[in-house]
Amino acid sequence: DIANMSPILAPAQIPKPSLKVTEPTIQLPPPPPPPPVARRLSTNSIDVFADELYEQMIDPFIRETTYTIFDELISQWNNLTSQTVTIFNEFVLDEINSVANEYYNDFEFQQKMLRDTLNEENERKRKKYLTKKYFSIWFENSFQAQEERFIL
Secondary structure, X not given: OOOOOOHHHOOOOOXXXXXXXXXXXXXXXXXXXXXXXXXXXXXXXXXHXXXXXXXXXXXXXXXXXXXXXXXXXXXXXXXXXXXXXXXXXXXXXXXXXXXXXXXXXXXXXXXXXXXXXXXXXXXXXXXXXXXXXXXXXXXXXXXXXXXHHHHO
16 A cells, blocks of 8 residues: 555655765874773882872972971071070170179279378378477477576
């Protein structure tokens, strides 16, 4: 029955173009490189892997962090050193001033003692001189008075 049917419902024939269209040649990418030689999992392979990771990622980070820390430490050291030098200079200046003041006060006291001693000595000499002078005046006067008494 189907064979007797007319081709009314059959799809229309599409005429083929006269130009020949060539299909593009597909270029396949090169095959991926073969996987690395399979390593057996061992402590040595884990150590090598950790070392490689350290060199690639952790080592530069640690180096940068270390430089930053050392820069900070050097900055703090310089700051503390300058403060220490300032405090030390003030301390030395205070000590020098106190020693100089003590020396000056001792020197001034010794000068005063020497002046007092010299003044006392001069006073004693003056008293001695005056005593001799007045004694000689008295003696002369009393001697003259005695002579006058004898004359009378």
